[in-house]
Amino acid sequence: MSEDIIAALKENVIQGRKTIADEGIDEALSGKPGVVELTQSALDNNIPLETIIAQGLTAGMQVVGEKFATKEYFIPDMLASAEAVGAAMEILKPLLEASNIETKGKFVIATVKGDIHDIGKNIVAILLKGAGYEVDDLGVDVPTEKIVEVVRESKPQFLGLSALLTTTMLVMKEVVEALKKSGIRDKVKVLIGGAAVSDEYAREIGADAYCTDGFHAINVLDAFQKSGVQ
Ligand code: B12
CATH class of the missing domain: 1.10.1240.10 (Methionine synthase domain)
Structure with missing residues (x-):
């Protein structure tokens, strides 16, 4: 049935x-x-x-x-x-x-510049809210400068980037570099996801983790919390 x-x-x-x-x-x-x-x-x-x-x-x-x-x-x-x-x-x-109302930390999520795919991002955002994270969803086609500004101003512990195109996955690297240039790269854990990216790509661009889906993201975040990484 x-x-x-x-x-x-x-x-x-x-x-x-x-x-x-x-x-x-x-x-x-x-x-x-x-x-x-x-x-x-x-x-x-x-x-x-x-x-x-x-x-x-x-x-x-x-x-x-x-x-x-x-x-x-x-x-x-x-x-x-x-x-x-x-x-x-x-x-x-x-x-x-x-399913959960406790706040485990602030998570900013965005689909990167040039990309309008949002189904996966929306699922991740909803799942993380349910898992107790305070989620700020910046939407789709979000300029790199905007992402950096939000990280600087609202100081989230986690940043999630979504990209589904082989062209826009390159913007993720741009975001990581821009965070470095602004001197705030070490203030936030960067998680990436989407059909175009992989574990290998996360390592290549210096992101902290690649997640296959929202459930995986919850496990990764919980592991970060357990290891005391903020
Ligand atoms: C639906 C869809 C569209 C819709 C999007 C509607 C919307 N509101 O999102 C529309 C029709 C608008 C569209 C447009 C285009 N699309 Co499209 N699209 C898709 C399709 C079929 C499904 C994507 C999807 O929603 N999957 C379901 C969700 C649940 O899965 P997901 O997005 O992967 O997300 C999960 C995980 O990846 C992960 N995840 C995702 N993001 C994040 C972020 C974080 C932080 C974390 C932790 C996890 C995470 O968790 C999610 C939940 O499980 C894919 C095919 C595919 N296999 O992905 C093509 C696909 C991505 N599209 C493709 C293309 C080519 C396009 C267009 C360029 C087409 C065109 N010629 O105009 C445009 C580009 C528009 C743009 N600038 O972004 C190609 C990309 C090819 C490539 N290698 O770059 C694909 C792969 C199709 C194909 N096989 O050719 N598309």
């Missing part, structure tokens, strides 16, 4: 069907629950939030990306899937945010 719901959720993300009223690429899906209804029924069936996000929503978007790469899908298809995932996250958001 749970597996069927998650499989249907993933398939409806791939087909960009936000609700029961939407048509899919596959006509057989017409009149069947869409991403919104399936997310709700996953919750009603006590499927863990982590499973809904990782195996349903994110796994679906992964396939959308593959279809875009092979030119089976175009930008409107990606957008339909993105909107469906956004609607699902609106349903999950209150539950994720309510």
Whole structure:
């Protein structure tokens, strides 16, 4: 039952069907629950939030990306899937945010200059809020100067940078360099994430960690806290 719901959720993300009223690429899906209804029924069936996000929503978007790469899908298809995932996250958001109210530290997050992908960043922001961090989300296409200014002014312990394009991942390096130039690099832990980046890239640009997803970020931050690093 749970597996069927998650499989249907993933398939409806791939087909960009936000609700029961939407048509899919596959006509057989017409009149069947869409991403919104399936997310709700996953919750009603006590499927863990982590499973809904990782195996349903994110796994679906992964396939959308593959279809875009092979030119089976175009930008409107990606957008339909993105909107469906956004609607699902609106349903999950209150539950994720309510799970913890203690403040573990300030986390500033941004999608770097030139990049407008925000689904992953938004998921990370919501998960970290739920894990007890005070999150300041600067949005997408954020200029490097703005990021440095916020780090200088509001003194967060952590900075999260997101980039999904091989072109914009280079901006992450620019941010780390700008923090160094401003003399505040050692005041903040820099975490990077997004489809384009890796552990190796984090090391190369001098970031403190690469995270595969928001759950991984929570573990990394908790490890920083345990080792007493501020
Ligand atoms: C949806 C989507 C879009 C949507 C974005 C809508 C939105 N509001 O975000 C739209 C249609 C706007 C779009 C536009 C473009 N896109 Co696009 N897009 C995607 C797609 C299909 C899914 C991205 C996504 O949302 N994934 C789901 C989320 C949950 O995963 P995620 O973002 O990776 O985030 C998770 C982790 O990476 C991590 N994470 C992410 N950030 C951070 C940050 C921190 C601090 C931490 C700790 C963790 C973390 O945690 C997240 C949660 O699990 C990807 C394919 C892919 N496989 O990534 C292509 C993809 C990224 N896009 C691509 C391209 C080429 C483009 C365009 C250039 C297309 C065009 N010709 O115009 C434009 C660029 C626009 C721009 N300037 O940014 C390419 C990039 C290729 C490359 N190597 O650079 C991809 C890989 C598709 C492909 N296979 O070709 N896109």
